[in-house]
Amino acid sequence: MTRDASRLAPAPPARAVRQPSDLARHHPAVIAHQSRGANLQLRTADAITRFAGSMTFVYLHVLVFVGWMLFVETDPWPTLTLAVSLEAIFLSTFVMVGQNRQASFQQAKADHDFIESELELKTNTELTRAIHAMTIELHGRLPAASDPR
Numbered sequence: 001m002t003r004d005a006s007r008l009a010p011a012p013p014a015r016a017v018r019q020p021s022d023l024a025r026h027h028p029a030v031i032a033h034q035s036r037g038a039n040l041q042l043r044t045a046d047a048i049t050r051f052a053g054s055m056t057f058v059y060l061h062v063l064v065f066v067g068w069m070l071f072v073e074t075d076p077w078p079t080l081t082l083a084v085s086l087e088a089i090f091l092s093t094f095v096m097v098g099q100n101r102q103a104s105f106q107q108a109k110a111d112h113d114f115i116e117s118e119l120e121l122k123t124n125t126e127l128t129r130a131i132h133a134m135t136i137e138l139h140g141r142l143p144a145a146s147d148p149r
Helices: 003-008 020-024 028-036 040-052 055-072 077-141
Strands: none
Touching: 040 055, 040 077, 055 077
16 A cells, blocks of 8 residues: 555544444343333233233133123123123223333334434435545546646
């Protein structure tokens, strides 16, 4: 490498290459998933919501309601209405807990992605400026096209 060529190479931009510490960072989705395992209440709510959203839940309720109406009470409607209303209250609460968790997860993900895109934009701008400066310096060192040397 000649002395002139070494002077043409500018110092790399500060954040042009990701550092190993950047690669070790986890996305908020991973962090949220890991932290949820520590909270028994959230794990219980997730399990109930997952079961309530399954066809097993539907089949089980059909069997329980039919059994209740045929074998438990001769006039099942008042008690059955009360039981179903209480169940609906609790299930809707579990669904809202899940929706709130999902909303906070999406917000954390959006915040993380915004910061990362801003970092990428800054890095690309620095690289573009460095390339532009190198191009100008290179054009200044090249002999003119009309020079007959």
